[in-house]
Amino acid sequence: MPVNPIITDHFRCGIGEPLLFLLGPCVIESREMILDIAQEIVAIRDELGIQVVFKASFDKANRTSIDSFRGPGLEAGLDILREVTEQTGLATTTDIHDPTQADPVAQVCKIVQIPAFLARQTDLIKATAIATAKHGSSINVKKPQFIAPQDMMHIIGKCEDSGQSNILATERGTTFGYGHLVNDMQAIPTLQQLGCPVVFDATHSVQKPGGKTTGGNREMIPFLARAAVACGCDAVFMETHPNPDEALSDGPNMLPLRDLRKIIQQLLQIRVLVNEWTGFRK
16 A cells, blocks of 8 residues: 655655645746745745645646747756755655656655656656655656546556555546536545545646647636645645746646735645544644
8 A cells, every 4th residue: 555644854745744735836937936936935834834845847748839838858957956955945846758757857856746648658657656766755646637536546556566655646637528627526535545645736727728728717726725625635736936927838727926825824724624623633
């Protein structure tokens, strides 16, 4: 069975533990922007006493249009994420798209993320599980938009068979009709029954796929995040940007940085109630 809770030098996540927050912009637009956002997140972390892992992508390999901005690439991106940790103390996470990226990323990031579209790629899952186990990192697998929550058992099994037990499973919506994702909050306890701590991705869940670029409805982020924490998720993933309307990737479904503190405060209050209901006090 997967480890639950996951307890590391950088975060604790799972049964009875405080909420973990995975926060940061969609993509690395520049070194300066990333470090500025990281410092803002550190200020919120210190004020509210929360657990945070910083998130940003070095390559958005699954953009809709070939003309879309993708990021600085593996080497430059990892240098920037390494600098985030050196300057702020924040652990980092990023997503990978190719098995050859697993080992270098696992050396820098404490959580390596598998995108939802790629979560059934066996070679990618195996390489990431092996690399993260080797370097003392964890793997976060996003549930594909096209499978039922209980079918994540097969992906989790691939991770375990490859030697990794520190596995996070992320709910991020399910394809329903055309250009719309739906969150069935039953997915959170269902995924937890598979043994993993469960992350709720509050920002990709409001995506509206289709067209030249993916749209979204960021106004729905607080509603879905509050519902997910009320349903007992162990971590919340939220992409944030100082000015989402000018972001180079996923702007419509990113949270304005200025709103981050208020939403986190709300989620912390809900988590207290949930832990009281379930007998935990952390």
